[in-house]
Amino acid sequence: MSKFLSLEARRLDPYTPGEQPQDQQYIKLNTNESPFPPSPRVVKAVSKAELQKLYLYSDPACAALNAAIAKYYELQPENVITGNGSDEILAFAFRAFCGQGKPAAFADITYGFYEAQTALFGLEAERIPLREDFTLNVEDYMDFPGTIFIANPNAPTGMAISRTDIQRLLEKDPSRVVVVDEAYVDFGGESCVPMLYRYDNLLVVQTMSKSRSLAGGRLGFALGSAGLIEDLNRVKYSFNPYNVNRLSLIAGAAAVEDAAYFETCCKAIQGNRAWLTGELERLGFMVLPSSANFVFAKSDRISGGDLYRQLKENGILVRWFDRDRLRDFVRITIGSMEQMAALADALDRILESL
Amino acid sequence: MSKFLSLEARRLDPYTPGEQPQDQQYIKLNTNESPFPPSPRVVKAVSKAELQKLYLYSDPACAALNAAIAKYYELQPENVITGNGSDEILAFAFRAFCGQGKPAAFADITYGFYEAQTALFGLEAERIPLREDFTLNVEDYMDFPGTIFIANPNAPTGMAISRTDIQRLLEKDPSRVVVVDEAYVDFGGESCVPMLYRYDNLLVVQTMSKSRSLAGGRLGFALGSAGLIEDLNRVKYSFNPYNVNRLSLIAGAAAVEDAAYFETCCKAIQGNRAWLTGELERLGFMVLPSSANFVFAKSDRISGGDLYRQLKENGILVRWFDRDRLRDFVRITIGSMEQMAALADALDRILESL
Numbered sequence: 247m248s249k250f251l252s253l254e255a256r257r258l259d260p261y262t263p264g265e266q267p268q269d270q271q272y273i274k275l276n277t278n279e280s281p282f283p284p285s286p287r288v289v290k291a292v293s294k295a296e297l298q299k300l301y302l303y304s305d306p307a308c309a310a311l312n313a314a315i316a317k318y319y320e321l322q323p324e325n326v327i328t329g330n331g332s333d334e335i336l337a338f339a340f341r342a343f344c345g346q347g348k349p350a351a352f353a354d355i356t357y358g359f360y361e362a363q364t365a366l367f368g369l370e371a372e373r374i375p376l377r378e379d380f381t382l383n384v385e386d387y388m389d390f391p392g393t394i395f396i397a398n399p400n401a402p403t404g405m406a407i408s409r410t411d412i413q414r415l416l417e418k419d420p421s422r423v424v425v426v427d428e429a430y431v432d433f434g435g436e437s438c439v440p441m442l443y444r445y446d447n448l449l450v451v452q453t454m455s456k457s458r459s460l461a462g463g464r465l466g467f468a469l470g471s472a473g474l475i476e477d478l479n480r481v482k483y484s485f486n487p488y489n490v491n492r493l494s495l496i497a498g499a500a501a502v503e504d505a506a507y508f509e510t511c512c513k514a515i516q517g518n519r520a521w522l523t524g525e526l527e528r529l530g531f532m533v534l535p536s537s538a539n540f541v542f543a544k545s546d547r548i549s550g551g552d553l554y555r556q557l558k559e560n561g562i563l564v565r566w567f568d569r570d571r572l573r574d575f576v577r578i579t580i581g582s583m584e585q586m587a588a589l590a591d592a593l594d595r596i597l598e599s600l
Numbered sequence: 601m602s603k604f605l606s607l608e609a610r611r612l613d614p615y616t617p618g619e620q621p622q623d624q625q626y627i628k629l630n631t632n633e634s635p636f637p638p639s640p641r642v643v644k645a646v647s648k649a650e651l652q653k654l655y656l657y658s659d660p661a662c663a664a665l666n667a668a669i670a671k672y673y674e675l676q677p678e679n680v681i682t683g684n685g686s687d688e689i690l691a692f693a694f695r696a697f698c699g700q701g702k703p704a705a706f707a708d709i710t711y712g713f714y715e716a717q718t719a720l721f722g723l724e725a726e727r728i729p730l731r732e733d734f735t736l737n738v739e740d741y742m743d744f745p746g747t748i749f750i751a752n753p754n755a756p757t758g759m760a761i762s763r764t765d766i767q768r769l770l771e772k773d774p775s776r777v778v779v780v781d782e783a784y785v786d787f788g789g790e791s792c793v794p795m796l797y798r799y800d801n802l803l804v805v806q807t808m809s810k811s812r813s814l815a816g817g818r819l820g821f822a823l824g825s826a827g828l829i830e831d832l833n834r835v836k837y838s839f840n841p842y843n844v845n846r847l848s849l850i851a852g853a854a855a856v857e858d859a860a861y862f863e864t865c866c867k868a869i870q871g872n873r874a875w876l877t878g879e880l881e882r883l884g885f886m887v888l889p890s891s892a893n894f895v896f897a898k899s900d901r902i903s904g905g906d907l908y909r910q911l912k913e914n915g916i917l918v919r920w921f922d923r924d925r926l927r928d929f930v931r932i933t934i935g936s937m938e939q940m941a942a943l944a945d946a947l948d949r950i951l952e953s954l
Contacts, residue, residue, distance in 0.1 A: 247827075247834060248800075248825070248827030248830065249827075250696075250775075250801065250831065251696060251697070251834070252696060252697055252699035252700070252702050253699055253700050253701070255696045255699070255831065255835060258838040259838065260836075260837030260838045261837055261841055263660050263841045266657075266659060266660070277657055280655045282655060283652045283653075283655050284654045284655055289651045289652060292651050297642065297851075298637045298638070300813065300815070300816040300817050300851065301634045301635070301637050301814070301816065302628075302815055303631055303633060303815040304815075304816050304818065306617050306620070330684050330818075330840060330845075331842060333840040333841070333842070334839075334840050337840065341608065342609045343604055343609075345606030345608040345609070346606070346607050346608065362838040362839075363838065365838060366835070366838045366839055367721075446602075459654065460654050460655065461656055462654040462655065462656050462657055462845060463654050463845050463846070463847070464658065464844075473601070473602030473603075473604070476601065476602065477601055477602050477604065477605045477609060479614075480601060480612055480614050481609060484612045484613065484614045484615065484719060484720045485717070485720055486684060486688050487687070488617065488687070489684065489685075489818075491684075491816060491845060491847075492817070493816070493817070497654065
């Protein structure tokens with residue numbers, strides 16, 4: 247850091263994204279991308295004619311995309327805000343719903359960005375430990391006097407809680423916002439979207455980076471009551487009104503409109519997850535029950551760090567978190583069957599050589 | 601705003617972007633876009649093959665684009681950071697270089713976003729009045745004990761200050777960062793980029809939205825010492841590591857590499873600006889001397905608000921700011937010769953009908 251850095255920025259806790267080494271081609275199972283290309287409709291929609299319009303600003307209201315998302319989820323456009331990835335949407339939520347007298351609560355083990363963004367806005371945060379078995383006990387949040395952030399399914403565990411658990415939090419204190427980060431929900435979680443019509447204190451955050459194969463398009467969105475969405479727009483227009491570029495607006499709408507492709511991809515991931523889980527268990531791994539497009543697994547025979555390194559030597563990237571409670575595990579993105587088979591082969595070889 | 605909004609977010613002062621009415625096709629001279637499509641290289645570079653890779657995250661380091669920008673400006677990649685429009689880059693700069701003990705200073709009349717972003721981070725800000733004739737007196741900033749933001753050329757006046765003026769600010773207090781927002785510099789301002797090698801407290805912010813015809817791609821960047829850029833990255837990785845999408849990374853690099861197209865477009869804008877300025881003066885307008893891709897002009901015969909409304913009735917959108925010192929003027933984006941001729945015709949008709 248330079249000598250010019252502000253005190254507030256010195257206190258930041260920047261997130262480290264999954265590595266993207268350029269030294270060779272890896273089987274990339276470390277950033278939870280989809281293994282499938284985007285819908286053919288996306289590729290068609292981003293036409294040469296649209297590229298020639300890049301000299302014009304994008305629609306700051308993201309009207310066409312928000313309408314497509316609203317239609318898909320049977321909501322109104324005023325219940326939707328779109329962002330430059332769900333990270334941006336989460337930042338808007340931290341700024342809008344946390345601050346003086348409104349601390350944030352989230353699990354001690356969850357998406358690392360909640361920590362980074364509370365530091366960004368200098369917020370007070372309470373980290374509530376998951377149980378020993380990585381399950382989340384909603385009772386621990388019941389009396390929290392601030393804004394609750396729950397990743398459901400959680401990362402990096404992949405474990406989900408039920409919609410009724412969230413419902414209890416919403417009802418316990420209707421003056422408190424509950425933000426449910428459903429980045430991975432399409433792979434088997436129970437979405438809170440059907441509860442939106444009942445609770446004006448519920449905000450659901452989703453992303454097109456995983457189940458809609460648009461990680462490179464940077465598209466996230468939040469669904470909530472018109473009041474919550476208006477609040478998020480207030481932050482957006484104080485930060486970056488044209489926050490989504492023209493091509494992503496088009497790509498996102500085309501992706502949402504291709505429901506059949508989306509469902510096929512999600513089913514394939516679930517099938518591959520089941521297969522990989524079976525293989526891992528056959529090899530003696532303990533695999534947490536995953537509702538996401540990744541699994542979190544550990545073996546008694548090899549440490550998480552060693553497994554990560556040996557897989558990398560075998561041309562396969564997985565994610566390893568060198569911190570308490572997580573160190574024994576690796577997080578493996580569910581890829582195509584070919585990728586899963588290559589991984590299983592590599593694991594076989596690595597374990598045999600021990 | 602909802603009852604859930606934080607105190608801090610209640611204090612926000614969201615920016616109002618230029619209107620984008622959908623009721624008819626307008627000649628759009630209200631958001632300072634380029635009238636020219638992006639370089640043909642951009643359209644070619646964003647290929648079907650690249651679209652098919654949208655399932656993969658973009659490079660968080662923006663390495664290829666930063667290298668292209670660095671090469672163009674004869675800098676090193678560590679002197680460059682790219683963002684989702686220069687608005688995002690400015691936000692990073694406010695967070696990195698302002699805070700407790702480091703207030704921000706900017707002109708009372710300048711880009712509206714500085715105000716919005718200081719509120720976003722709860723920063724202390726000093727608004728330093730421009731002179732009566734809209735010129736900026738650097739003496740007024742000489743002893744300011746914080747971070748200075750100067751739009752050069754300024755908006756919405758289009759007026760520029762000299763590089764030596766900035767140099768004096770940099771030298772007066774080497775412990776103070778000076779952020780020079782050069783969004784419009786390519787149309788005739790004097791860029792501070794050549795001074796970067798001498799001053800580690802200089803940050804130059806630019807955008808591809810204007811001179812590089814990529815407003816819809818959302819690309820801005822900052823150039824500065826490796827230390828300042830590292831600080832901005834610290835904020836970026838606390839906010840949104842994958843902040844630029846794949847397609848914009850490709851489009852931006854292709855645009856920067858086509859220097860000849862860029863220069864041709866900038867020259868055309870300068871020519872059209874000279875022509876329009878002559879026409880406006882012939883019609884009795886007072887036109888501020890512009891180094892940007894817009895002019896700020898007023899007439900004694902019609903108020904700014906009336907002119908804005910009558911132009912809109914004639915199918916031409918310009919920007920009008922309903923606030924002190926600016927109310928008499930309209931801001932007119934320099935478009936193509938056809939657009940400028942249509943505007944001059946409309947002005948003729950409007951003034952004749954008075």
